[in-house]
Amino acid sequence: MEYSSKKIEKKWQEYWKKNNSFEPSEDFTKEKKYILSMFPFPSGRLHMGHVRNYSISDAFARYYRQQNFNVLHPIGFDSFGMPAENAAIKNDSHPKGWTYDNIEYMKNEFYSLGFSFSREREMATSDELYTKFEQAFIIDMYEKDLLYREKGLLNWCPHDQTVLANEQVIDGCCWRCNTPIVKKDMNQYYFRITKYADELLDSLKTLEGAWPKQVLTMQDNWIGKSNGLAFDLFFDESSKEKLNSNFESFDVFTTRPDTIYGVSYTALAPEHAIVTYMIENKLLSEDIITQIKAMKTTSSIQRQKEKLGVSLGLNVIHPLTKKSIPVWIANFVLMDYGSGAVMAVPAHDDRDYDFAKKYDLNIYAVIKAFNDVAEVGKAYTEVGELFNSGEFDGMNSKKSQYNIIKFFEENKIGKKTTNYKLKDWGVSRQRYWGAPIPFIHCEDCSLVMEKKENLPITLPQDAEFTGEGNPLDNHLTFKHCKCSKCGKDAIRETDTMDTFVQSSWYFLRFCASKENMQKEAFSQEQIKYWMGVDQYIGGIEHAVLHLLYARFFTKIFRDLGYLKFDEPFDNLLTQGMVLKDGAKMSKSKGNTVDPDAIIEKYGADTARLFILFAAPPTQELEWNDSGVEGSYKFIKRFFDRSSNIIASDTIPKIKHDELSKEEKFARKKVYEALVRANDVFREKHTFNTMIAGVMEAMNALNSQNNSDVWSEGYWILTSIMEPVIPHTASEISEKYFSLNNLNPQIVLQEVFVEDSVTLGVSINGKRRAEIEIASDASKDEIIRFAKEKAAKWLDNKEIVKEILVPKKLVNIVVKN
RNA sequence: GCGGAUGUGGUGAAAUUGGUAUACACGCCAGACUUAGGAUCUGGUGCCGCAAGGCGUGGAGGUUCAAGUCCUCUCAUCCGCACCA
Numbered sequence: 036m037e038y039s040s041k042k043i044e045k046k047w048q049e050y051w052k053k054n055n056s057f058e059p060s061e062d063f064t065k066e067k068k069y070i071l072s073m074f075p076f077p078s079g080r081l082h083m084g085h086v087r088n089y090s091i092s093d094a095f096a097r098y099y100r101q102q103n104f105n106v107l108h109p110i111g112f113d114s115f116g117m118p119a120e121n122a123a124i125k126n127d128s129h130p131k132g133w134t135y136d137n138i139e140y141m142k143n144e145f146y147s148l149g150f151s152f153s154r155e156r157e158m159a160t161s162d163e164l165y166t167k168f169e170q171a172f173i174i175d176m177y178e179k180d181l182l183y184r185e186k187g188l189l190n191w192c193p194h195d196q197t198v199l200a201n202e203q204v205i206d207g208c209c210w211r212c213n214t215p216i217v218k219k220d221m222n223q224y225y226f227r228i229t230k231y232a233d234e235l236l237d238s239l240k241t242l243e244g245a246w247p248k249q250v251l252t253m254q255d256n257w258i259g260k261s262n263g264l265a266f267d268l269f270f271d272e273s274s275k276e277k278l279n280s281n282f283e284s285f286d287v288f289t290t291r292p293d294t295i296y297g298v299s300y301t302a303l304a305p306e307h308a309i310v311t312y313m314i315e316n317k318l319l320s321e322d323i324i325t326q327i328k329a330m331k332t333t334s335s336i337q338r339q340k341e342k343l344g345v346s347l348g349l350n351v352i353h354p355l356t357k358k359s360i361p362v363w364i365a366n367f368v369l370m371d372y373g374s375g376a377v378m379a380v381p382a383h384d385d386r387d388y389d390f391a392k393k394y395d396l397n398i399y400a401v402i403k404a405f406n407d408v409a410e411v412g413k414a415y416t417e418v419g420e421l422f423n424s425g426e427f428d429g430m431n432s433k434k435s436q437y438n439i440i441k442f443f444e445e446n447k448i449g450k451k452t453t454n455y456k457l458k459d460w461g462v463s464r465q466r467y468w469g470a471p472i473p474f475i476h477c478e479d480c481s482l483v484m485e486k487k488e489n490l491p492i493t494l495p496q497d498a499e500f501t502g503e504g505n506p507l508d509n510h511l512t513f514k515h516c517k518c519s520k521c522g523k524d525a526i527r528e529t530d531t532m533d534t535f536v537q538s539s540w541y542f543l544r545f546c547a548s549k550e551n552m553q554k555e556a557f558s559q560e561q562i563k564y565w566m567g568v569d570q571y572i573g574g575i576e577h578a579v580l581h582l583l584y585a586r587f588f589t590k591i592f593r594d595l596g597y598l599k600f601d602e603p604f605d606n607l608l609t610q611g612m613v614l615k616d617g618a619k620m621s622k623s624k625g626n627t628v629d630p631d632a633i634i635e636k637y638g639a640d641t642a643r644l645f646i647l648f649a650a651p652p653t654q655e656l657e658w659n660d661s662g663v664e665g666s667y668k669f670i671k672r673f674f675d676r677s678s679n680i681i682a683s684d685t686i687p688k689i690k691h692d693e694l695s696k697e698e699k700f701a702r703k704k705v706y707e708a709l710v711r712a713n714d715v716f717r718e719k720h721t722f723n724t725m726i727a728g729v730m731e732a733m734n735a736l737n738s739q740n741n742s743d744v745w746s747e748g749y750w751i752l753t754s755i756m757e758p759v760i761p762h763t764a765s766e767i768s769e770k771y772f773s774l775n776n777l778n779p780q781i782v783l784q785e786v787f788v789e790d791s792v793t794l795g796v797s798i799n800g801k802r803r804a805e806i807e808i809a810s811d812a813s814k815d816e817i818i819r820f821a822k823e824k825a826a827k828w829l830d831n832k833e834i835v836k837e838i839l840v841p842k843k844l845v846n847i848v849v850k851n
Numbered sequence: 852g853c854g855g856a857u858g859u860g861g862u863g864a865a866a867u868u869g870g871u872a873u874a875c876a877c878g879c880c881a882g883a884c885u886u887a888g889g890a891u892c893u894g895g896u897g898c899c900g901c902a903a904g905g906c907g908u909g910g911a912g913g914u915u916c917a918a919g920u921c922c923u924c925u926c927a928u929c930c931g932c933a934c935c936a
Contacts, residue, residue: 369934
């Protein structure tokens with residue numbers, strides 16, 4: 036029978052749907068596997084990255100189902116977000132319609148690829164039910180002070196007309212539209228993620244080995260913990276006078292207390308409160324004010340190009356030497372790190388050095404290299420010996436840090452301090468298509484929460500999408516409401532939540548069964564059973580976004596009593612990108628391959644096979660048309676040669692001893708493929724080698740013509756391949772084995788016992804010959820035979836040593 | 852600058868973790884069947900060499916009977932962070 040991907044794939048997709056084949060059981064006594072791929076944004080159509088992502092998770096899900104695990108493999112859509120709203124503005128449509136049309140289309144694409152998702156648990160984060168539960172969590176978090184509202188200097192994307200979290204600013208630009216970010220002073224809601232900084236950092240250790248090193252490092256860097264010394268610098272008398280004594284001092288932070296005697300100036304961020312005060316009170320010349328304003332309004336990329344500064348005409352007193360040191364403003368000092376002020380040590384810090392050179396400031400060296408060789412014309416930033424450092428002279432600079440911090444603490448002039456790069460997570464978005472934040476602004480009661488029984492606060496359908504401002508802010512009946520506390524007229528919060536809030540707990544929502552999903556977000560019992568995710572699969576681009584937020588939410592939820600574990604994802608696999616012509620597939624480059632077209636031409640199984648065969652999942656995958664063709668040919672051959680099978684509901688019993696050499700070899704290859712498949716699914720995840728093993732077994736089967744060997748081979752190989760090419764494998768399995776072979780397979784050790792073995796013969800480690808010898812031959816026999824075969828290399832040589840590596844090789848070491 | 856990877860045939864990639872380097876596939880070459888082949892099947896294919904043989908895992912050393920694998924140095928490419936005090 037001719038192989039028809041269309042017919043076979045349609046048949047099995049209907050079969051699986053009709054039989055609810057992939058619904059997990061609620062029998063919590065069974066062993067479970069929770070297999071999850073990061074859910075997609077419903078952008079319109081699937082791309083190859085999606086196909087790769089879900090081909091990997093589907094292989095895992097199907098394998099573990101075969102192994103009799105209770106498998107949860109759900110799918111949903113991360114369906115709030117700006118692209119939907121931008122599309123609505125562009126097409127004069129509604130984000131909701133656009134989103135749900137896309138979801139329908141993409142769901143069909145998913146099922147036409149044969150992915151084994153639980154249909155009952157499909158959901159979209161823009162569903163009102165999802166919003167309802169999320170808003171309830173938000174209220175709980177606010178009550179526990181894990182969420183707060185504050186005015187702050189925020190990242191504003193002029194194109195998307197909204198603020199962004201720090202994680203969402205890439206190289207100073209918006210992560211979605213690449214527009215340069217500007218700073219804007221606004222009110223905003225924040226999650227207290229910094230409260231969890233230490234735990235988020237420390238528990239990375241528990242993920243070692245289970246998560247890619249790279250992701251752990253990226254999170255570590257992002258949290259950016261650094262230890263150092265914080266202390267106050269006091270203004271001298273004339274400076275205090277100038278400031279009308281409104282400021283006595285300011286706080287600085289350093290990780291290099293050992294350089295304290297080298298401080299020759301200090302620098303404030305242009306946004307520092309003292310600077311703002313001086314501008315407001317006209318304590319600076321017009322010229323200087325203009326320069327400061329220029330620094331503040333320059334984009335962060337621009338600001339990095341050149342170090343600029345101005346002197347404030349103020350002085351502070353060095354805490355140890357009591358010398359007077361000038362106060363400057365410098366554009367490289369960041370207001371949102373530490374205290375927005377630094378002590379500058381040009382002799383031992385590159386930035387301070389550059390700045391000092393430019394503005395001709397003093398440079399005091401206090402550390403010298405142990406070998407006394409100092410490079411001229413740059414800062415010495417290495418460890419060395421302290422000098423000109425009072426009582427600390429002669430100490431190792433690294434070790435002196437402890438002593439200097441101790442000195443500051445004992446004299447109560449400073450203290451040991453830890454700083455983090457991580458900032459609280461700002462979640463307000465000034466856009467319509469997001470989950471409304473369930474708060475009300477009341478003139479009398481200030482910020483109050485919505486009552487839980489009024490949830491969900493839903494988006495008004497009749498908002499207008501003009502592209503100007505926030506549609507919710509312009510929607511009168513949404514905006515005007517009654518205070519939930521006093522009942523007076525009040526204003527509803529019109530900011531919506533960052534979509535990363537939804538993706539921070541969707542994996543928990545999937546644990547809810549059809550029975551309880553309407554009335555609660557998830558039950559404790561279900562969470563306890565299904566979590567953590569046994570295998571999570573997704574792109575590395577979420578290393579510090581989604582993956583950090585989801586870890587944070589898990590910890591918050593634990594502290595709110597919703598669940599009882601610390602980390603959500605037990606194992607993480609980050610898939611590589613799909614490339615075409617050496618570049619990432621993208622519409623702008625015009626090098627995309629449409630999954631639908633591949634399914635149409637070759638079928639879903641071919642697409643899945645190629646994707647899993649062409650490279651290991653963690654590596655980049657180069658799309659190659661003739662490679663796809665090759666996968667298609669393999670499937671056809673695999674299907675055609677199944678005609679060699681003798682139909683049976685059980686695996687044939689074969690007397691191994693009575694087989695020919697070729698038949699024995701074929702069986703060995705089949706069982707090798709099986710051993711490898713188990714290893715790949717459980718440990719290595721290198722599906723490419725597993726598939727190669729199946730191909731080798733097929734080649735070996737083809738070199739013999741024993742029907743029982745063929746049948747046994749197919750019994751096992753279709754079982755191995757079902758996770759990869761489920762339609763074709765199911766078709767063969769149904770036709771010949773009544774689907775009885777899609778179960779755990781027993782590895783027969785007898786096929787690995789061989790009468791003879793082939794050994795390489797090396798002389799001085801160089802391969803010179805090969806011998807075939809009975810497996811039970813003694814060491815002496817083997818070596819005698821090896822010497823015979825390699826005689827020409829041993830003439831007139833003195834044999835020093837003979838090494839036998841069983842089943843591998845013989846190495847003879849000779850002299851001369 | 853800091854951190855993380857990765858370098859193996861013409862190409863995508865293997866190598867049971869120190870034991871016959873290049874499995875499997877693509878491509879290419881030859882043959883068979885064909886009116887035909889962008890179908891199918893069979894065989895060949897690391898490089899140099901007529902051969903014997905030599906050389907080969909980015910490069911240079913080292914450890915070892917034995918190194919793609921371990922150690923030292925070095926080069927190249929990719930990714931992440933980046934004025935974080």
